[in-house]
Amino acid sequence: MPTTIEASVPCLAPPAWAVLERRLLEIMDQAVYPFLDKYTRQDGTLIWADRIVAEVTQQRDGADDFYESFYNWPLLYLLGGGDHLLPLSLRQWEATTRQLTQLGLVYKEYERGYDQFHQGESYIYFYFLCLANPANPEMIRQARRFAGFYLNEDPEAPNYDTLLEIIRAPHNGSGGPRPGFADEPPPYAYEWRAGMAPYGLPFHDIPGIDRYEDLKDPELARRMGAAMQSRMGQGDVVANLTVTSLVANAFLLTGEQKYRQWILRYVDAWSERARQNGGLLPDNTGLSGQVGEYLDGKWYGGLYGWTWPHGFYNIEMAALVAATSAYLVSKDPRYLELPRTQLDTLLQLAEIRDVRTLQMSLEHHWIGQLSTLNASHETLVMPYRYSDHGWFDYQPVSPIFPTAIWNLSTAPADWQRIEEIRQRSGYDWRLVLPFRTKEESGHEQPWLRFLAGNNPGYPEAILSATYGMVCRRLEQIRLDDADLTKVSIHHWQNLNPVSTEALVQLTLGAPQIIYNGGLLVTRVRYFDPQRQRPGLPPDVAALIEKLQPESTTLHLVNLNPFQSRDVLIQAGAFAEHRITTVHYAARTSGYPGSIGSYAAPGVETMHRTVSVMDKYLQVHLPPASEITLELEMERFVNTPTYDLPW
Numbered sequence: 247m248p249t250t251i252e253a254s255v256p257c258l259a260p261p262a263w264a265v266l267e268r269r270l271l272e273i274m275d276q277a278v279y280p281f282l283d284k285y286t287r288q289d290g291t292l293i294w295a296d297r298i299v300a301e302v303t304q305q306r307d308g309a310d311d312f313y314e315s316f317y318n319w320p321l322l323y324l325l326g327g328g329d330h331l332l333p334l335s336l337r338q339w340e341a342t343t344r345q346l347t348q349l350g351l352v353y354k355e356y357e358r359g360y361d362q363f364h365q366g367e368s369y370i371y372f373y374f375l376c377l378a379n380p381a382n383p384e385m386i387r388q389a390r391r392f393a394g395f396y397l398n399e400d401p402e403a404p405n406y407d408t409l410l411e412i413i414r415a416p417h418n419g420s421g422g423p424r425p426g427f428a429d430e431p432p433p434y435a436y437e438w439r440a441g442m443a444p445y446g447l448p449f450h451d452i453p454g455i456d457r458y459e460d461l462k463d464p465e466l467a468r469r470m471g472a473a474m475q476s477r478m479g480q481g482d483v484v485a486n487l488t489v490t491s492l493v494a495n496a497f498l499l500t501g502e503q504k505y506r507q508w509i510l511r512y513v514d515a516w517s518e519r520a521r522q523n524g525g526l527l528p529d530n531t532g533l534s535g536q537v538g539e540y541l542d543g544k545w546y547g548g549l550y551g552w553t554w555p556h557g558f559y560n561i562e563m564a565a566l567v568a569a570t571s572a573y574l575v576s577k578d579p580r581y582l583e584l585p586r587t588q589l590d591t592l593l594q595l596a597e598i599r600d601v602r603t604l605q606m607s608l609e610h611h612w613i614g615q616l617s618t619l620n621a622s623h624e625t626l627v628m629p630y631r632y633s634d635h636g637w638f639d640y641q642p643v644s645p646i647f648p649t650a651i652w653n654l655s656t657a658p659a660d661w662q663r664i665e666e667i668r669q670r671s672g673y674d675w676r677l678v679l680p681f682r683t684k685e686e687s688g689h690e691q692p693w694l695r696f697l698a699g700n701n702p703g704y705p706e707a708i709l710s711a712t713y714g715m716v717c718r719r720l721e722q723i724r725l726d727d728a729d730l731t732k733v734s735i736h737h738w739q740n741l742n743p744v745s746t747e748a749l750v751q752l753t754l755g756a757p758q759i760i761y762n763g764g765l766l767v768t769r770v771r772y773f774d775p776q777r778q779r780p781g782l783p784p785d786v787a788a789l790i791e792k793l794q795p796e797s798t799t800l801h802l803v804n805l806n807p808f809q810s811r812d813v814l815i816q817a818g819a820f821a822e823h824r825i826t827t828v829h830y831a832a833r834t835s836g837y838p839g840s841i842g843s844y845a846a847p848g849v850e851t852m853h854r855t856v857s858v859m860d861k862y863l864q865v866h867l868p869p870a871s872e873i874t875l876e877l878e879m880e881r882f883v884n885t886p887t888y889d890l891p892w
Contacts, residue, residue, distance in 0.1 A: 248814065248862035248891075251854075253873035254833035257803055258846060263705035264787035264803040267752065270713055271782075275328040277716055277743035278319060280723050282334075285315075285730065285738050290341025292738055295731040305428050306360045306417060308735050309351040310367040312342045315738035317371035318686065318746045320378045325749045326772065326782030332378055339375055352420075354400075356392050359417045359424030363550045363560050366488040366567070366763025373495050373765060377819070378780060380888035386499050393496035395420055396489050397508055410535040411515035412482035413489065416549040426479040427471075427549070434471035438462045444607045445555035449473055449547065450633050477540045478549040481532040485550040487516060487564040488763035490571035495765070497575055498820055498888045506575040513572040517584055525587040527561060529553075546632050557631030557639060559608060562588050562647045563762045570765055573654060574822065574886045582655055589647055590663075595637060596628035598670065606641045607631075613681050614688045615642045618673040626670040643667050645690035649757045653767060656795040656881070664694060676700065678707040682715045684739070685761035686747045693751045697793055705789055708748040719743040753782065754819070755790035755798060766819050769798050770877075773814040773891055775864065780890075783811040786867065791874070798877045804867035811867045817879055818861070820886035825858040829876040862891060 286292055292312060316338040323331035346352035357365050372392075376385045395403040396413070403422040405413050415423035428434050436448070438461040446458050452473055454466055461467045490509050497505035519537060520527045529551025532539020538547075546552035550560050565585040572581040600623045601616060607630070609616075619625055629637035648667060652660040668675050668691070675691035689708055696704035720743055728737065747758045755769035769790060774783040782788055785806035792799035804811045817823035835850035861884055865873060 248860055248864045249828075249856060249858045250864040250866060251828065251830065251856060251873075252866040253802065253804070253868060253871040255831060255849060255851065255872055256833075256837055256846070257805070257870045257872040260805055261787075261789075261801075261803060263709060263752070263789055264805060266706060266709035266713065267749070267787040267789075268785065268805060270709055270716070270749070271322075271326055273713070273716055274322055274744050275331070277720055278331070278334060280720060281738075281741065281743055284723055284726065285741070286338075286341070289344075290337050291345040292342070293730040294733070294735075305430075306351075306358075306424070307364070308349075309346050309357050309360065310364040311735040311739055312346055313339075313368040313371045314684075315742055316342070317367075317374070318742070318744050320371070320374040321746050321750075321766070322744050324374065324378050324766075324771075324780050325746065325753060326774075326784075326786075329777075329779070335375060335378070336382075339371060354391065354402075354420040355388055356395060356420040358421040359415075359419040361416055361483075361485055361550055362418070362488045362564075363485045363556075363762055365419070366491070366563075367761060369492060369495075370759060370761065370763065373491065376495055376499055377766065377888055380499055380890060389496045389499050393493045393505060393508075395422075396493060397504065407533075410533075411511050412531055412533070412535060413486040413512075414482070414533065415480055416478055416483040416485070418486070423480075427474045432475075433468045434475050435464065435467040436461060436471040436474055437464075437467045442555070444605075444609070446607070448554040449477070450553075450635065477547065481530060481539060481548075483531075483548040483551060484516065484527050484529045484561055485564050487513070487568040490568045491763045491765050494571040494574060498886055501885070501887060509571050509575055513568045513581060513584070516568065517581075520584065520587065526591055527565060527584070527588060529561065552632040554631070556608065558588065558592055558628075559611075559630055559644070560762060563760050563764075566647065566650050566760050567763045567765075570654060570760075570767060573882070574765070574767075574820065577882045579655065582651065585647065585651055586660075589651070592628045592630075593643070593663075593667075596626055596643065596670075597640070598624050598672070599627050599640060600624050601627070601642070604640055607639050608641060611644070611683060611685075611688075612642045613683065614645075614679055614691070615671070615673060617679055617681075618677050620672065622672070625672040626667065643671070645694075646685070646687050646757070646760070649690040649694065650760060650764075653757055656793070658795075668694075676704070678704065678711055680711040680714050682719075682745055682747075685758065686745060687758040687761070689747060689751070690757055693757070699792075705752055708751070712745050712748045715745055716743050719745075752790060753788040755793050755800075756819075768819040769793060769817075769823075769879075770800065771816040771819050773816065775812050775814045775891070778890075778892055783813060785809070786811050786813055788813075796879060796881075798879060800875045800877060801872065802865060802867060802875070803872040804870065807870040809869060813865045813867065814891055815863045815865065815875075815877075816861060816891070817863075817877075818881075818884075818886070820888065821861040822882050822884050822886040824861055824880045824883050825863050825877050826880055827878040828856050828858055828863060829878075830854055830856075830873055 320335040405418045417424040528537045528545035530548025538544045541547040569581045627640040631639040648664045676695045695701035787803045789801045817825045831851035832854045839847045
């Protein structure tokens with residue numbers, strides 16, 4: 247049995263953040279129904295035309311956009327959302343998989359073959375389902391099957407070369423390595439499209455093609471397409487590092503060592519290539535194992551690499567996903583050097599510039615930074631991409647990456663990096679703006695200032711902003727009269743009314759996941775022992791007030807004046823940490839005072855310390871009570887697992 251302590255301080259003035267937190271959970275619980283009613287059929291499939299077979303399948307694109315429409319619903323359940331969310335999330339996963347199978351994008355329940363940048367966006371949904379319901383035999387079966395596509399356990403999917411430690415194609419999946427860039431009959435043409443214009447040219451050495459506008463010429467579009475098919479169509483690319491989460495997910499479910507061994511072999515292979523390249527990850531390697539085999543020896547130019555389309559943005563995501571997986575299964579902090587080195591190398595090239603003078607390929611991602619700049623419009627920017635002409639595409643330094651590194655390490659040097667970025671950014675990191683990006687991130691700066699003790703109103707501000715964003719999405723759903731048989735495949739994900747960034751930060755003490763394939767790495771996690779399910783019990787609100795390398799300050803409130811609640815606190819999302827000691831204040835004075843008295847007596851407390859030495863701590867919360875816990879912790883000392891406490 248876990249150590250149990252009891253809250254004894256009455257909650258006479260409920261904190262605003264606690265009331266807002268529970269209200270936000272309540273409205274998002276119900277917000278899923280208008281979305282389902284408008285956008286799904288009775289069987290759960292999304293209402294849409296079947297033209298994807300003709301228009302999208304040849305490009306191999308689109309599966310992620312279907313899954314992304316529901317991806318955070320099981321996360322809301324994990325946080326303490328309603329019981330209905332788990333079966334609904336599973337229903338939508340299965341319905342979406344059936345629909346995509348019928349459309350030709352999914353085979354054997356998994357993507358037939360596409361790049362891992364997009365597949366990573368799809369399978370965060372699956373990881374949340376597994377974390378929420380790890381005893382489900384279907385989840386275990388699928389997790390084994392999916393990981394098996396990369397352990398060569400399916401003869402139809404020989405994705406991995408075990409001698410060279412490479413994945414054999416940039417596009418890969420249940421159908422095995424899928425050569426080429428597209429399935430169109432030759433000659434494939436990379437035609438001009440307005441939506442791709444901000445990303446520019448994939449290659450800068452194709453005769454006659456100097457500008458993206460040149461691709462309006464059919465002959466030049468075919469010339470570029472031929473280069474993409476031959477240069478980007480085989481061998482390994484750095485974006486494939488996100489497969490490590492798929493394999494780590496199977497390890498967390500089963501504990502089988504073959505998954506751990508595969509992760510470390512694959513990450514070690516890419517780490518060695520980075521070492522030989524001066525620390526920067528090369529973005530490609532051929533089927534012989536040679537970097538630049540199809541790119542005249544260049545370390546750049548691979549699919550979703552340094553040159554096109556996003557550069558550092560997706561390469562750092564891949565490095566973080568790989569480092570997280572390797573660190574979880576090995577407890578070896580040296581793996582964190584992989585994302586650190588990529589970030590630090592580019593920070594050395596960072597400059598203060600007027601953003602109005604820049605052509606940024608991902609400008610829409612920087613709404614938080616660009617909306618808070620002063621009249622000079624100057625901020626810290628760094629290059630995101632590299633080509634034959636050197637570094638280019640200067641953009642603001644994303645807070646996602648340094649925050650994710652610090653979340654893993656809690657090392658003082660990683661916090662200092664964040665502080666140095668803040669001091670050079672040219673805007674107030676305490677400001678909270680009401681926006682929601684595709685990645686459901688972007689509010690790391692004001693959260694970090696809250697943790698630093700310099701933004702005390704952040705919990706109320708971000709919860710209020712999120713409440714407004716959910717209401718706005720619901721109104722957009724109500725007013726949406728689009729012909730759903732003709733909408734973009736991005737239509738539904740842009741209307742998903744569930745938003746979890748604030749709740750992950752405040753209750754779990756962590757930034758949002760790395761959207762392109764990341765796992766949920768948090769300081770704590772909660773279970774309801776009375777109902778034997780994950781998440782905060784009804785009426786209970788939680789706030790992580792402070793994070794230190796070896797301690798976590800957690801405030802729990804039971805808003806229910808009629809019923810007691812019990813909360814089981816787990817150290818880490820995967821029980822990878824250990825709570826050694828808990829400090830808290832215990833009431834020593836009388837309460838509620840004499841019968842009929844006009845005012846409550848003052849509350850007097852004494853400090854108590856209890857030894858725990860366990861991955862669990864249970865807290866009993868009487869009606870209308872609260873408690874602040876200082877949890878001393880040892881991090882990454884247990885084998886990580888999805889196992890439930892019972």
